Amino acid sequence: MAELAHGIPEPLARLMAELTRLPGVGPRSAERIAFHLLRVPREEALLLADAIRAVKDKLRHCGTCCNLTDEDPCAICRDARREHGVIVVVEQPKDVMLLEQTGLIRGVYHVLMGHIAPLEGIEPADLTIDALIGRVRRGDVREVVLATNPNLEGDGTALHICEVLKPLGVQVTRLARGLAVGSQVEYASRAMLEAAITGRTPMG
């Protein structure tokens, strides 16, 4: 068996090297995970390999909302109980998962696959904005909810979408902003406080 300099068998070294490439996994964590996989039964370890293979082989983008799916159209776009006249626009597929966990969204989604970032060379044409316009043009959409990140690029992307949707006469809204629930005023930035004051809502 071929071995590396530190006496580690080549397949194990390769597994550790691949694990190290994962976000947040350093050499020590990679070593721990690799030895854990060695220790567990073969079937259990291969479940992970199968799951990775399935994700890479079966997942694709929904032809309607661009979210990740194993069936096209995705389950949300197929769901007749959803309000298809309300489209919630997000930057990434993981944003859909987070919003779905709230259980408050009854509409459908549109995933932009990023945000406009001139300093990084990311243009509107690099996103799925044209597909969103196509959905709105096809009719029956009464509201587009912009749920892009409340940072400079996310807000710029929202502005751009608002501009291109304006001629189509659809109502465009965006998520509220301001103080985070569970936070303290003491630690809020000036921008958060400004947004919270501007967007205050009636109570009682």
Add this chain to the structure above:
Amino acid sequence: MPAIKDDALVLRRLDYSESSQILVVLTRTHGLRRLIAKGAKRSTKTRFVPGIDLLERGWVVFLPGSRSDSHLGTLTEWLQTEAYLGLRTALPQWYAAQYAADVTVAAMEEAEPHVDLFDALAGLLGALSAGRSPLPEVVGYQCALLRSLGLWPDLSRCVLCDRVAPPGRAAYYGFHQGGLVCSQCVPAAGQVRKVGAAVLTSLRESDWPPDTVGPALALLDETLRHLIGRGTLLAKLDQGKVGSKQV
């Protein structure tokens, strides 16, 4: 080395690992700095709450980097003082601010303080955030940038033969020479562009009536492109008008 505290503007922000970011900030008295903000994206960290966004102003405390780590300093504290929220309400201003950030980072050397330039950029961001028309503001900033870096073109005489350029007349502008070139010296000057009398007057007097602001913007942008050796975000500002090369 002791920590440095300074007023700063965030000009670039790049994700680095799961929770950290690399920032390029223009500090008021310590120049352009590249800083790693460890844990900046992690909501549990309180020293960077509520995160650090592009084109914000705030107080930074950082440990300067050494030569061995390519001068990448470590940000230890951040306190946002101005978010320029108005930039997020109009696309022309949004693009104009990023144009300014881009050319600033590209044209400046690291760790060279330019207090006047910091003040000019903070003024630009404030004006854009307040909804002021972006083109005159950006031209004013281009002038401030070139002046601060000692690269303001000579508009009073031919930079090759020293012949005085008569006021109120069109003239040739040499990009390699960084100033005016008289008609006799044009063949030796390489890339030149004819500049109208009104635009020259605007540049000399720092006054931007509507008919000269677009051509002045394009001319100064071309000067900056020669200096930094690459393109800029000019076309984003106003693709219809200021992208024109008619100066």
